[in-house]
Each structure stands twice: as structure tokens, then as C-alpha cells.
Amino acid sequence: MKKFDKIRKMLRNDLIEGFIMIVVFIALVFVSMMLTSCAGNDARPERALLQQPALAKSEKLNNELFQKGTELTTKNLSAADYKIGPDDLLEIDVFQAQELKTIVRVSSQGLIKLPIGDMIKAGGCTVAELESAVSESLKKFMVEPMVSVFIKEYKSQQISVLGYVKTPGIYYVTGQKSLLDLLSMAGGLVPEGADTCVIQRTSGTDRDGKRQAENIVVDLNELLMNGRAELNIPVVSGDIIHVPRSGVFFVDGAVGSPGLFPLKGNITLVQALSMAKGFVYESARAGIKIYRDNGKPEREVITADYDAILAGKNRDISLQDKDIVIVGQNSFKSLIKGIAGTMNFGAFSLGKY
Numbered sequence: 001m002k003k004f005d006k007i008r009k010m011l012r013n014d015l016i017e018g019f020i021m022i023v024v025f026i027a028l029v030f031v032s033m034m035l036t037s038c039a040g041n042d043a044r045p046e047r048a049l050l051q052q053p054a055l056a057k058s059e060k061l062n063n064e065l066f067q068k069g070t071e072l073t074t075k076n077l078s079a080a081d082y083k084i085g086p087d088d089l090l091e092i093d094v095f096q097a098q099e100l101k102t103i104v105r106v107s108s109q110g111l112i113k114l115p116i117g118d119m120i121k122a123g124g125c126t127v128a129e130l131e132s133a134v135s136e137s138l139k140k141f142m143v144e145p146m147v148s149v150f151i152k153e154y155k156s157q158q159i160s161v162l163g164y165v166k167t168p169g170i171y172y173v174t175g176q177k178s179l180l181d182l183l184s185m186a187g188g189l190v191p192e193g194a195d196t197c198v199i200q201r202t203s204g205t206d207r208d209g210k211r212q213a214e215n216i217v218v219d220l221n222e223l224l225m226n227g228r229a230e231l232n233i234p235v236v237s238g239d240i241i242h243v244p245r246s247g248v249f250f251v252d253g254a255v256g257s258p259g260l261f262p263l264k265g266n267i268t269l270v271q272a273l274s275m276a277k278g279f280v281y282e283s284a285r286a287g288i289k290i291y292r293d294n295g296k297p298e299r300e301v302i303t304a305d306y307d308a309i310l311a312g313k314n315r316d317i318s319l320q321d322k323d324i325v326i327v328g329q330n331s332f333k334s335l336i337k338g339i340a341g342t343m344n345f346g347a348f349s350l351g352k353y
Contacts, residue, residue, distance in 0.1 A: 062188035064224035069180040072229045081234055082176035084122045089153035095146040157237035161186040164193030164243045178232045182241055194246040195221045195264045201239050221265050247321030251276035254283040254327045268316040269304055282333040291324040
């Protein structure tokens with residue numbers, strides 16, 4: 001009798017243990033299915049944003065360049081802005097004295113000579129400025145002379161466009177041109193190009209006779225995307241327009257598309273994750289690491305919480321050149337994914353996110 005009681009007790013314990021194991025297994029399967037369902041049907045707007053492929057910044061700027069370039073140039077430039085230069089052919093008319101009407105070519109030193117009076121500096125002047133200069137010169141011979149200047153022939157201006165544009169080179173243009181005119185002639189930006197450019201210009205000479213260079217930095221994002229026409233600077237002969245290479249950053253770990261990305265303008269951590277196609281199932285949204293080059297042997301480590309940033313509790317972090325963003329894995333989600341990847345239970349087949 002005792003022998004049968006012992007057997008019944010062993011069977012009862014085995015059944016209880018088996019039942020517990022089945023319950024635990026079903027619970028794990030259920031949790032896995034719920035997490036997978038939530039991950040696959042997350043309707044939050046930030047997830048939709050992360051799943052959208054990021055349009056290259058250069059493509060956006062080029063679209064604005066070719067669609068709005070003429071409009072922005074018209075707003076900012078007119079023939080009156082043109083700076084007269086060597087080899088331009090001018091027609092000068094004095095209304096009170098038709099015999100003083102003359103056609104003259106600007107010398108290589110930027111000077112012109114009228115039938116009467118002294119040499120006049122025309123190079124670097126606008127039409128209105130030269131009219132005033134000629135009128136002032138003729139006041140020695142007449143009262144309140146009225147002068148008009150007309151540019152019959154424009155010189156051929158040599159302007160270089162270098163760096164990360166589609167067709168860099170030297171361009172010969174006539175008449176007044178703007179920064180956007182030259183960028184259009186160079187075919188626009190390439191993806192590696194920054195959204196700023198530098199206009200290198202000679203601005204006279206110093207006391208020692210050495211030529212002085214002036215660097216004008218233009219934010220193309222402000223000019224093209226925000227329509228600030230005043231940044232569409234008139235360019236002159238000898239100017240060098242340089243579009244530098246943009247910076248780069250890396251995104252690795254549990255993201256949809258890890259890799260190297262161009263750093264153009266102000267790219268934040270949230271935007272960087274969007275460019276990397278967002279999170280995968282096992283991503284840890286907290287504890288994201290940014291490894292930053294600070295000039296020391298070891299990189300600075302910055303820790304970020306994605307959900308806290310979206311909730312406005314923490315500030316979004318602006319990335320810097322050569323930053324490395326690492327998204328870690330959630331241990332529990334990784335375990336569930338590992339179990340789901342190796343098991344089938346009845347009608348349920350798990351293993352894919």
C-alpha cells in the first residue's frame with residue numbers, strides 16, 4: 001500500500017511540475033506575441049517618422065536651387081548692382097553737351113578718360129556711382145551736369161566654383177551674376193557637400209602691397225530653404241566659390257540601417273536615428289551611447305534616453321563630426337526573440353519581427 005502511495009505521490013509531483021512548465025511556456029509565448037504585435041503596430045508618430053527614408057539634404061537644396069534660384073536672384077540683384085570692371089565698354093552721355101558724348105573702354109587699371117577732365121576710376125563702381133563721379137568731374141566746366149552711363153559690352157568674368165558640386169571648374173560669365181547663378185551653372189551640390197559655402201574674394205591690398213583675401217560664409221540652408229534672398233551675394237571676377245565636404249557620423253547597433261551618414265547642418269540624435277531607419281525589435285531606447293572625439297586618447301561618452309527626449313524631459317543632442325552613435329539591445333526582448341526564433345507552438349510560429 002505504501003508502495004502505491006509513493007508512486008501516486010511521484011506521479012502527482014510530475015504532473016504538477018509539467019503543468020507549471022506548460023503554463024510558463026504559454027505565458028512566454030503570449031508575452032512574445034504581445035510585444036511583437038505592439039512593435040509591429042506602434043502607431044506613435046515618431047515611429048512613423050523613423051520608418052520614412054530620409055531625403056538627402058543635398059537633394060532638397062538642389063530642388064530649391066533650380067526651382068527658386070531665379071526668384072531669389074531677382075529679389076536681390078538688378079543691373080544697377082553690377083560692378084564695372086576692366087574691358088567693359090561704356091557709353092557716356094552728358095545731356096547739356098552732346099559733343100561730350102563718348103564711348104570708352106575701361107582700362108586694365110579700371111580707369112576711363114573723357115574728352116575733357118581728368119582720368120576717372122570706373123572699376124568697382126556701379127552705374128549710378130560712376131554717373132556721380134563723372135558729374136563731379138565735369139562740374140569744373142559746367143553747372144550741374146546731368147550724366148548717364150550705359151554698359152554696351154560686359155567683360156568676360158572668370159569665377160571659379162570648387163569643392164563638392166557636380167561640375168567644379170572655372171566659369172566665364174558676362175553681366176552681374178549671383179552665388180546661386182554660379183551654383184546652378186556648376187550643376188548644384190553633390191550628397192557629400194555641406195550646406196554652407198565660402199566665397200573667397202580679394203579685397204584690395206595691405207600697406208605692404210600684398211593682396212588681402214576676404215572669406216564670406218553663406219548658409220545655403222538659410223538662403224534656399226528659408227528664402228533669405230540677401231544671402232544670394234553678387235559675385236565678381238576673380239571670386240572663388242568653395243563648397244566644402246560635410247562632416248560625417250556613424251550609427252551602429254540595434255537600428256534598421258547602421259552605417260556612415262553625412263553631417264549637414266544641425267543633425268540631432270533623433271534625426272540621426274531616423275536616417276538609420278529607426279529601431280529594431282530588440283533595441284534599447286534608453287542608454288543610447290554617443291562616442292565623441294574630444295582630441296583626447298579616449299572618446300567622451302554621452303548617454304541619451306530616446307523616450308525622455310521625445311517626452312521633452314531631456315534635450316535632443318546635436319551631433320558633431322565623427323560622432324559614433326551606438327544603440328544597445330534590451331536583454332529581455334533579445335531573450336524573447338531568441339526563444340521565438342527557435343520554437344513553434346501549435347498554430348503559432350514565432351521567430352520573425
